Amino acid sequence: xxxxxxxxxxxxxxxxxxxxxxxxxxxxxxxxxxxxxxxxxxxxxxxxxxxxxxxxxxxxxxxxxxxxxxxxxxxxxxxxxxxxxxxxxxxxxxxxxxxxxxxxxxxxxxxxxxxxxxxxxxxxxxxxxxxxxxxxxxxxxxxxxxxxxxxxxxxxxxxxx
Amino acid sequence: xxxxxxxxxxxxxxxxxxxxxxxxxxxxxxxxxxxxxxxxxxxxxxxxxxxxxxxxxxxxxxxxxxxxxxxxxxxxxxxxxxxxxxxxxxxxxxxxxxxxxxxxxxxxxxxxxxxxxxxxxxxxxxxxxxxxxxxxxxxxxxxxxxxxxxxxxxxxxxxxxxxxxxxxxxxxxxxxxxxxxxxxxxxxxxxxxxxxxxxxxxxxxxxxxxxxxxxxxxxxxxxxxxxxxxxxxxxxxxxxxxxxxxxxxxxxxxxxxxxxxxxxxxxxxxxxxxxxxxxxxxxxxxxxxxx
Numbered sequence: 001x002x003x004x005x006x007x008x009x010x011x012x013x014x015x016x017x018x019x020x021x022x023x024x025x026x027x028x029x030x031x032x033x034x035x036x037x038x039x040x041x042x043x044x045x046x047x048x049x050x051x052x053x054x055x056x057x058x059x060x061x062x063x064x065x066x067x068x069x070x071x072x073x074x075x076x077x078x079x080x081x082x083x084x085x086x087x088x089x090x091x092x093x094x095x096x097x098x099x100x101x102x103x104x105x106x107x108x109x110x111x112x113x114x115x116x117x118x119x120x121x122x123x124x125x126x127x128x129x130x131x132x133x134x135x136x137x138x139x140x141x142x143x144x145x146x147x148x149x150x151x152x153x154x155x156x157x158x159x160x161x
Numbered sequence: 162x163x164x165x166x167x168x169x170x171x172x173x174x175x176x177x178x179x180x181x182x183x184x185x186x187x188x189x190x191x192x193x194x195x196x197x198x199x200x201x202x203x204x205x206x207x208x209x210x211x212x213x214x215x216x217x218x219x220x221x222x223x224x225x226x227x228x229x230x231x232x233x234x235x236x237x238x239x240x241x242x243x244x245x246x247x248x249x250x251x252x253x254x255x256x257x258x259x260x261x262x263x264x265x266x267x268x269x270x271x272x273x274x275x276x277x278x279x280x281x282x283x284x285x286x287x288x289x290x291x292x293x294x295x296x297x298x299x300x301x302x303x304x305x306x307x308x309x310x311x312x313x314x315x316x317x318x319x320x321x322x323x324x325x326x327x328x329x330x331x332x333x334x335x336x337x338x339x340x341x342x343x344x345x346x347x348x349x350x351x352x353x354x355x356x357x358x359x360x361x362x363x364x365x366x367x368x369x370x371x372x373x374x375x376x377x378x379x380x381x382x383x384x385x386x387x388x389x390x391x392x393x394x395x396x397x398x399x400x401x402x403x404x405x406x407x408x409x410x411x412x413x414x415x416x417x418x419x420x421x422x423x424x425x426x427x428x429x430x431x432x433x434x435x436x437x438x439x440x441x442x443x444x445x446x447x448x449x450x451x452x
Contacts, residue, residue: 022167060267063195065192067169067171067214068192070171133264
């Protein structure tokens with residue numbers, strides 16, 4: 001089957017590759033680019049461990065073909081930290097103990113990153129609704145909600161971070 | 162899970178997409194949001210040899226009122242509904258529908274037009290569009306044609322779209338003043354299909370009598386169902402408690418559920434009864450200007 005040339009900006013860096021059309025975005029990130037922070041969990045579009053931000057929207061990278069990302073921008077968990085400083089959402093998970101095994105965490109972080117851009121002062125209900133597509137089997141979500149609240153407060157006071 | 166190999170096309174115009182579809186034949190599949198198609202391809206429940214990705218076609222992402230109709234373009238994402246001022250202010254039934262579909266991440270990709278074109282009786286927009294009396298615009302080699310949603314779902318996963326046609330737009334008549342609607346869905350968990358769902362849309366006249374009623378049912382038949390007897394029963398009546406109770410019983414009788422992992426047929430029929438009554442009450446409040 002014919003390969004397809006794509007150019008995708010991943011974490012600010014332009015990456016070009018020849019890929020089979022059936023290659024899923026998550027495999028492009030993990031196997032072609034070796035960005036293994038994005039996890040494959042259920043592989044059936046339920047768990048959200050593979051969440052990345054595509055042109056500003058959080059999506060499940062196991063349910064999008066890499067060719068669909070041609071000419072677009074992807075942000076993965078590897079792109080959150082800037083100049084050696086954790087992003088506020090990462091700091092929130094660190095401070096509030098928002099993870100145990102850590103498997104869902106990259107997806108939770110990317111959903112949170114996109115969500116807090118559109119809602120800087122969310123209620124607990126809004127946070128719980130925002131993470132409805134991200135499953136966590138360890139925390140019971142309580143500390144994840146706290147981590148989002150921490151990040152929201154930090155972003156509100158600091159602007160950047 | 163890796164889908165079977167396929168050839169990929171990313172046309173830049175609708176004309177180009179239609180001509181590709183004509184050339185490649187009925188085995189070609191249109192990719193819009195892909196949130197049903199791609200999981201099916203990964204499970205190899207679908208193995209299309211050709212994919213025509215319409216996401217590069219400009220001007221198909223719109224939700225706008227024009228010439229008496231709400232028009233929803235092929236690339237309007239579910240999450241676009243949640244921030245559309247038109248939907249937020251005037252179509253609570255569509256907001257009800259969108260927010261119970263899958264989860265926020267899936268809704269960032271999934272489209273309402275795809276939700277119809279897929280022909281799945283478990284999808285949520287079909288019932289709502291049946292209640293709203295919507296139609297779809299199909300574009301094919303000889304131009305556009307309009308198909309009422311009422312005659313769009315022909316059997317399980319099968320629609321009135323011809324193999325060389327693309328669903329370009331959903332067209333909803335703008336409801337008259339004193340109209341109200343609601344969509345209610347019972348599901349086991351976030352991301353699940355409906356155990357049962359009911360869409361209700363009513364229009365009242367000046368003295369509060371129901372002039373127009375639309376009722377659509379989700380996942381209680383092999384196709385999305387329009388509860389026509391219930392609609393006829395409601396038309397011309399004042400929606401008091403006894404009328405709503407009777408209408409709900411008629412709607413339950415019109416449903417055709419089967420026993421499955423989500424519940425027994427008897428349970429689902431009763432859900433239709435309960436949801437129809439709740440939906441009518443909510444639609445009534447909204448028709449009178451409430452939330």
